Amino acid sequence: MSYQIAIDGPAGAGKSTIAKRVAKKLDYIYVDTGAMYRAMALYFVKNKIDIYDELAVNEACQDIDIAIKYENDVQQVYLNGENVTAFLRTEEVGNTASVTSAYKKVREKLVELQRKLGKTNNVVMDGRDIGTHVLVDADVKVYLTASVEARAQRRYKELLEKNEECNLEDIKADIEDRDYRDMNREISPLRQAEDAILVDSSDMTIEEVTDKIIRLTKVRLTKTAGFCFGVKRAVDIAYENGKENTVYTLGPIIHNEEVVKDLEKNNVFTINTLEELDKIQKGATIIIRSHGVSRKIHQMLEEKGYNVIDATCPFVKKIHKIVDEESKSGATIVIIGNDGHPEVEGIKGWSNTDTFVVDSEESINKLSIDKQKKICIVSQTTFNYKKFEDLVEIFVKKGYNSSVRNTICNATEERQKEAKEIAKAVDAMIVIGSNSSSNTRKLYEICKSECDNTAYIQTCNDLDMSLYEESNSIGITAGASTPKNIIEEVHTNVRIKF
Ligand code: F3S
Numbered sequence: 357m358s359y360q361i362a363i364d365g366p367a368g369a370g371k372s373t374i375a376k377r378v379a380k381k382l383d384y385i386y387v388d389t390g391a392m393y394r395a396m397a398l399y400f401v402k403n404k405i406d407i408y409d410e411l412a413v414n415e416a417c418q419d420i421d422i423a424i425k426y427e428n429d430v431q432q433v434y435l436n437g438e439n440v441t442a443f444l445r446t447e448e449v450g451n452t453a454s455v456t457s458a459y460k461k462v463r464e465k466l467v468e469l470q471r472k473l474g475k476t477n478n479v480v481m482d483g484r485d486i487g488t489h490v491l492v493d494a495d496v497k498v499y500l501t502a503s504v505e506a507r508a509q510r511r512y513k514e515l516l517e518k519n520e521e522c523n524l525e526d527i528k529a530d531i532e533d534r535d536y537r538d539m540n541r542e543i544s545p546l547r548q549a550e551d552a553i554l555v556d557s558s559d560m561t562i563e564e565v566t567d568k569i570i571r572l573t574k575v576r577l578t579k580t581a582g583f584c585f586g587v588k589r590a591v592d593i594a595y596e597n598g599k600e601n602t603v604y605t606l607g608p609i610i611h612n613e614e615v616v617k618d619l620e621k622n623n624v625f626t627i628n629t630l631e632e633l634d635k636i637q638k639g640a641t642i643i644i645r646s647h648g649v650s651r652k653i654h655q656m657l658e659e660k661g662y663n664v665i666d667a668t669c670p671f672v673k674k675i676h677k678i679v680d681e682e683s684k685s686g687a688t689i690v691i692i693g694n695d696g697h698p699e700v701e702g703i704k705g706w707s708n709t710d711t712f713v714v715d716s717e718e719s720i721n722k723l724s725i726d727k728q729k730k731i732c733i734v735s736q737t738t739f740n741y742k743k744f745e746d747l748v749e750i751f752v753k754k755g756y757n758s759s760v761r762n763t764i765c766n767a768t769e770e771r772q773k774e775a776k777e778i779a780k781a782v783d784a785m786i787v788i789g790s791n792s793s794s795n796t797r798k799l800y801e802i803c804k805s806e807c808d809n810t811a812y813i814q815t816c817n818d819l820d821m822s823l824y825e826e827s828n829s830i831g832i833t834a835g836a837s838t839p840k841n842i843i844e845e846v847h848t849n850v851r852i853k854f
Contacts, residue, residue: 359384359478360493361573362486365500366546367534368507370557370565374500375482377566382573384478385424388431392466394444395422395435397453407455414461422469424477485544487552496572497552500565504531506558551844553851574829575851576782578774581834582843583610584767586669590646591615591839593667598623603641606633606649606657607698609667612790612837614815633660641665647698648672650705651680672699675734675763676706682732683708687759688725690714692747693736700736715739720750731758737765738795768795768836775799775833779806783827786819787812788846789835796835803833816845821853830854 361384363375379386396417400407405416423434432441443449456462470490473479481490487497502510508528515522538546548554553572557565583591590609597603602623608616609626616626627633627642636642638661644654648668657664668676679689688710693700695713704711714720725731733751735744741764751758779785785807789796791814804810809827813819824830830850834843 357579358475359495359573360474360491361480361496361498361569362491362494362549362552363480363482363498363500363569364484364487364546364549364552365482365498366507366531366538368511368531369500369502370510370562371482371500373562374557374565374569375480377562378569379480380429381566381570382478382480384480385426385473386431387424387470387473387479387481388433389466389470389481389483391424391431391433391444392422392469393453393457393462394449395433395440396420396462396465397449397456398440398443399435400456401448401452407452410459410461413456413459417461417465420465420469424473484538484546487549488547489544492549495576496569497549498569498572499548499552499554501554501556502558503556504528504535507531551848553848571854572851575847575854576778576829576831577843577847578771578778578831578833580767580771580774581788581832582836582838582840584765584771584836586646586671586765586767587836589669590643590667591619593665594619594624594643595622597641597643597665601641603643603665604633604636605643605645606653607645607647609643609645610837611793612839613792614790614842615837615839618839636662639663643667646672648676648702649698650702651676652705653702668702669737669765671737671763671765672702675703675737675761678732678734678761678763679703679706679711680708682759683711687730687732688712690723690725690731690733690751690758691736692733692744693739697736699738703734703736714747715743717747717750720747720754725756727755728757731756733758733760734763735761737763738768739764741769771795771833771836772799772802775831776802776806778831778833779803779810782807782829782831784809784824784829785811785831785833786846786850787833787835788814788843789838790814793835793837796838799833799835803831807831813846815842816849819846819849821850824850824854 363371365371376386399420400416406412421436425432432439433444467490470481474491487494508524508531511527512522512524555565555568587610594605594609604625604627606627641663642657643665644667646667646669683689689707691700691703691713693713694715700713712723733748744764748760785803787796787800787803800812811823832847
């Protein structure tokens with residue numbers, strides 16, 4: 357997987373100098389935007405495209421591919437597979453680039469190429485909208501700035517060294533004008549991305565800024581931290597519907613007190629019992645959470661006249677369908693999972709025949725199913741894959757006439773796998789999640805087994821940075837019920853204080 361560092365900031369903050377140094381130190385590719393515009397211009401020159409005919413330029417854009425590589429520490433630019441580095445600095449190419457870079461399509465093409473480079477290489481990019489537009493999912497986003505005074509002084513010194521005539525007050529005024537224009541332009545105005553770390557280089561040396569950015573890369577947030585697809589979808593549905601009216605969820609939509617409290621502030625309330633449900637007036641909106649419910653509960657809600665919104669995860673829905681169809685065709689249903697878990701209860705409720713739940717060899721031994729009869733084995737989505745395979749093997753050995761449907765969702769497995777890998781590679785690990793979340797506890801156990809300095813925190817308030825004074829790298833992960841804002845708050849604070 358590639359690693360992306362986005363550095364944005366106002367003119368004169370030293371972005372390109374810093375970006376090049378960071379790239380060199382980390383052995384990443386510094387994406388030289390200027391060289392890319394020139395490579396595009398070279399294509400137009402070589403193919404005799406009339407650069408004043410914007411339509412012709414637009415059309416030609418689709419045939420351009422650019423790659424940047426480093427060979428013996430020197431940047432090489434490839435245009436459609438050919439090394440064109442030596443041809444980029446000519447007057448003709450420069451003049452062409454200055455005309456064509458103003459075209460919207462050319463800029464769009466450049467963004468497309470930059471994203472492509474960022475996907476396949478470890479990159480450092482600098483500009484004014486890298487973190488907010490080009491690489492919105494960059495691993496590290498930095499907003500590099502310096503006071504107008506500091507930037508003016510730097511420029512002033514530079515010009516004096518070149519023996520150029522200059523005036524400090526004029527330089528300051530120019531910088532202020534430029535900042536204003538950049539921050540107020542219509543397309544991609546300069547602004548700090550919400551998840552960017554502010555680095556003010558006014559009183560820092562180039563070395564210090566470079567080291568600061570490199571240190572930011574030592575804090576690694578797992579990509580799979582937080583809500584899985586199904587939970588995110590259900591929570592989004594709840595917030596969306598709460599905007600219009602008061603709505604209710606059947607059981608907490610997620611095992612996280614912070615989210616449940618926030619949902620209440622947004623008109624979304626939890627119903628925990630059928631008695632509580634009876635107190636809700638007809639016509640009210642009831643949301644079914646991602647675990648899903650049985651057909652009976654579905655029907656009961658509709659018969660009582662509620663407006664039912666089904667936020668069952670599509671992966672769980674698929675199991676309901678399998679169970680319904682297979683049981684209709686006469687198969688006995690076996691669910692490998694934890695009896696009593698709401699998801700398993702829901703799955704059971706879509707079967708039309710005998711249904712059994714097993715989670716161990718002993719529970720399989722206790723089954724009394726006619727071995728001639730067809731059984732259909734499905735799994736609870738969050739069941740351990742290895743254990744599922746072992747239990748299926750037992751059914752096979754016992755000679756059951758079984759059809760096996762692996763319905764395990766790999767979101768949990770992927771999260772655990774990634775957390776384990778990162779925990780192995782860092783000096784300290786932070787696991788974020790509610791005390792009541794079993795998958796967060798499991799994540800904590802996995803990380804702790806790989807990294808002794810692993811802490812379990814619920815929110816940023818529990819963060820104890822004194823634990824990391826001796827650490828050179830920190831990993832962060834979060835359980836499936838931890839909301840994005842809590843993860844981001846912890847991530848930002850760790851990076852600022854580390
Ligand atoms: Fe999540 Fe749905 Fe998988 S709720 S864990 S994406 S089954």
